[in-house]
Amino acid sequence: MEDLRFEHSVSARAGGSRTSAIVGVVASGNLEVLVERVLPDTECAIDIKTAAIGFGEVWTAVIGDFVERHSPGGLRFSINDGGARPDTVSLRLAQAVRLIAENGQ
Amino acid sequence: MTAPLKDITPAERARSTSFYEASARTRLELLLDAGSFVEFIGPEQREVSPHLKIFDLPEQFDDGIVVGHGRLDESPVFVAAQEGRFMGGAFGEVHGAKLTGLLRAAREIGTIPVLILFDTGGVRLQEANAGELAIAEIMRAVMEARAAGVKVIGLIGGRSGCYGGGGLIAGCCSALAVSEPGRIAVSGPEVIETNRGVEEFDSRDRALVWRTMGGKHRRLLGAADVFADDNVQDFREAALELIGLVGTFGLDKLTAEQERLADRLRRYGACQDAVDIWTAEGIAHAETVPELPADQFIALADRIGRTSRDAR
Amino acid sequence: MTLDEILSSLFPDGHEVRNDKGVLLGSTTLRSGANMLVLGVAGRTALGVDEAIRLSGHVLRSIGRDSGPILVLVDSDSQRMSKRDELLGLNEFLAHLAKVLIHADTNGRPTIGLLYGHSAAGALLATGLATRVLVGLPGADPAVMDLPSMAKVTKLSMEALEEKAKSTPVFAPGLSNLAQMGAVHMTWSQDGSLADQLEALLADMPAVRDGRDALGKARGGRLKAADIAERVRDLALQAR
Numbered sequence: 001m002e003d004l005r006f007e008h009s010v011s012a013r014a015g016g017s018r019t020s021a022i023v024g025v026v027a028s029g030n031l032e033v034l035v036e037r038v039l040p041d042t043e044c045a046i047d048i049k050t051a052a053i054g055f056g057e058v059w060t061a062v063i064g065d066f067v068e069r070h071s072p073g074g075l076r077f078s079i080n081d082g083g084a085r086p087d088t089v090s091l092r093l094a095q096a097v098r099l100i101a102e103n104g105q
Numbered sequence: 106m107t108a109p110l111k112d113i114t115p116a117e118r119a120r121s122t123s124f125y126e127a128s129a130r131t132r133l134e135l136l137l138d139a140g141s142f143v144e145f146i147g148p149e150q151r152e153v154s155p156h157l158k159i160f161d162l163p164e165q166f167d168d169g170i171v172v173g174h175g176r177l178d179e180s181p182v183f184v185a186a187q188e189g190r191f192m193g194g195a196f197g198e199v200h201g202a203k204l205t206g207l208l209r210a211a212r213e214i215g216t217i218p219v220l221i222l223f224d225t226g227g228v229r230l231q232e233a234n235a236g237e238l239a240i241a242e243i244m245r246a247v248m249e250a251r252a253a254g255v256k257v258i259g260l261i262g263g264r265s266g267c268y269g270g271g272g273l274i275a276g277c278c279s280a281l282a283v284s285e286p287g288r289i290a291v292s293g294p295e296v297i298e299t300n301r302g303v304e305e306f307d308s309r310d311r312a313l314v315w316r317t318m319g320g321k322h323r324r325l326l327g328a329a330d331v332f333a334d335d336n337v338q339d340f341r342e343a344a345l346e347l348i349g350l351v352g353t354f355g356l357d358k359l360t361a362e363q364e365r366l367a368d369r370l371r372r373y374g375a376c377q378d379a380v381d382i383w384t385a386e387g388i389a390h391a392e393t394v395p396e397l398p399a400d401q402f403i404a405l406a407d408r409i410g411r412t413s414r415d416a417r
Numbered sequence: 418m419t420l421d422e423i424l425s426s427l428f429p430d431g432h433e434v435r436n437d438k439g440v441l442l443g444s445t446t447l448r449s450g451a452n453m454l455v456l457g458v459a460g461r462t463a464l465g466v467d468e469a470i471r472l473s474g475h476v477l478r479s480i481g482r483d484s485g486p487i488l489v490l491v492d493s494d495s496q497r498m499s500k501r502d503e504l505l506g507l508n509e510f511l512a513h514l515a516k517v518l519i520h521a522d523t524n525g526r527p528t529i530g531l532l533y534g535h536s537a538a539g540a541l542l543a544t545g546l547a548t549r550v551l552v553g554l555p556g557a558d559p560a561v562m563d564l565p566s567m568a569k570v571t572k573l574s575m576e577a578l579e580e581k582a583k584s585t586p587v588f589a590p591g592l593s594n595l596a597q598m599g600a601v602h603m604t605w606s607q608d609g610s611l612a613d614q615l616e617a618l619l620a621d622m623p624a625v626r627d628g629r630d631a632l633g634k635a636r637g638g639r640l641k642a643a644d645i646a647e648r649v650r651d652l653a654l655q656a657r
Contacts, residue, residue: 022130025190032166049164081163143656146645152645159584198642201642205649206653230562230571230588233567233587235633235639237541238629248519273508273542275508276512305499317504359477362513362516366506370467417509
């Protein structure tokens with residue numbers, strides 16, 4: 001297992017009022033993303049535990065692209081990864097943001 | 106053109122969602138009254154298995170089981186749903202303890218039913234001793250809850266089936282609903298083949314697996330009382346039906362179960378295959394049972410299938 | 418110890434326990450005058466549908482007719498792994514046996530398991546682990562999962578597994594590991610009289626409430642189970 005952490009400054013707070021959401025499952029080629037609204041509005045953090053070692057650069061690119069597209073201000077993402085492909089990671093991150101952007105708890 | 110999502114009623118969504126394909130969380134969301142589910146020790150608590158890191162394996166924040174409280178047709182229920190894709194839905198220390206705690210509370214309250222959405226290969230190998238003991242504790246907690254008047258309903262239709270100790274817990278439940286892909290057994294096909302050889306059981310013969318362990322056989326045998334089509338709405342309706350049917354537990358149920366199982370051995374103990382059992386049960390052209398669509402099968406099962414009602 | 422030695426040491430005044438193809442059925446009168454129902458699996462016999470139905474029937478016939486504690490002797494294989502057993506619904510037969518034992522225990526017939534040989538998986542769940550107190554005898558070698566099978570599934574070498582087993586009791590076979598989990602309450606000495614140790618246990622039976630998770634926590638084998646169960650229980654009681 002390998003632990004990775006990314007921190008980004010972002011321009012806008014993520015929409016919605018939910019405080020947390022979870023998508024995905026930990027399985028081969030899949031991952032779970034837990035997202036929590038716990039940071040200041042202009043910060044975003046992503047913690048990753050991955051079974052696939054040595055993919056730091058790929059993660060850097062995928063996360064950088066995601067943060068730029070979605071501006072997930074105030075959100076902390078915690079990822080348990082079973083070795084998912086970059087497109088699956090991007091999909092789950094987008095689903096997580098969409099879910100927490102809903103109104104509710 | 107498909108209708109916008111917001112115009113679909115929850116029941117329509119549940120009807121069009123495969124129970125087999127859905128995640129544990131989606132099953133609960135669609136099974137219960139909309140928006141009623143409240144989770145206990147959710148993923149944000151990060152109560153992961155303390156043992157998987159010994160094997161350098163990834164953890165899941167809910168350890169593969171979602172437990173909580175919700176409403177079913179406005180009545181309160183406790184629910185537990187296993188995630189069959191994480192470690193095969195297997196029972197580990199934390200995973201099992203969540204269900205044990207839920208059952209203990211249900212016992213103390215006495216009136217709120219418990220729905221268990223099984224999806225498990227049995228004991229989690231990497232924490233085998235803790236998982237085995239967790240299953241023993243759950244079996245005892247199920248029986249103590251039932252003795253206190255709680256209805257414990259098992260719903261079985263997930264991709265990992267209900268194997269190993271999961272099959273024993275299912276056998277302790279007040280009643281079961283099962284769909285065709287919802288296999289129930291103790292030893293899985295691969296386990297039998299590994300230990301006894303391919304002549305005993307060919308695990309690659311999927312038709313053999315389905316007719317020996319699958320939902321249709323379990324329904325005809327009387328191991329499950331309701332056969333559900335593979336969608337979440339059918340399981341919701343099955344759960345409601347079973348909650349309405351189940352009576353109070355007592356020694357009479359165990360005496361009747363002894364007779365029910367002994368009778369099964371007398372009638373079918375010499376049968377070589379599920380088709381022989383179905384034929385002995387009086388089904389003409391029993392070999393066509395696996396191909397029957399759900400509605401026709403349910404009609405057949407209601408006419409011919411046995412029941413474990415009041416005998417489990 | 419052999420089964421005969423165990424039975425003689427447990428019941429020096431005699432007993433009526435018969436071994437029929439690995440299925441033990443019978444009863445005895447304890448020195449206190451109390452009746453004790455005895456059942457079990459011997460000779461490392463696999464527990465299948467045919468064995469399980471006889472064992473559960475033995476207990477059910479005794480409920481309501483007799484009184485006194487129930488002893489379950491265990492030296493079994495795993496559950497019988499066969500097409501026939503699964504075809505006939507082995508999970509129901511094993512669950513039924515466990516249910517009958519649990520019902521007896523919670524209705525005035527305290528149950529004790531005595532693990533004196535092997536056992537595994539579903540067979541252990543339906544017998545020893547379905548009793549209130551599981552006692553081990555030195556030399557017992559339960560294995561929920563055997564290391565060769567684990568090596569196959571985890572793709573780790575036997576050496577690597579054996580090394581890991583030294584630092585954690587959570588997966589490796591053996592009586593002491595199950596004891597640390599809280600599954601085995603105590604291990605008796607085979608030097609002293611088993612009858613004396615049985616009498617001492619009967620005079621001081623633990624409460625009927627399942628305390629195995631607390632035991633596992635106290636022994637450092639299962640640090641999370643008791644707390645997680647308690648937290649869920651509390652949350653569920655508040656949610657009603």
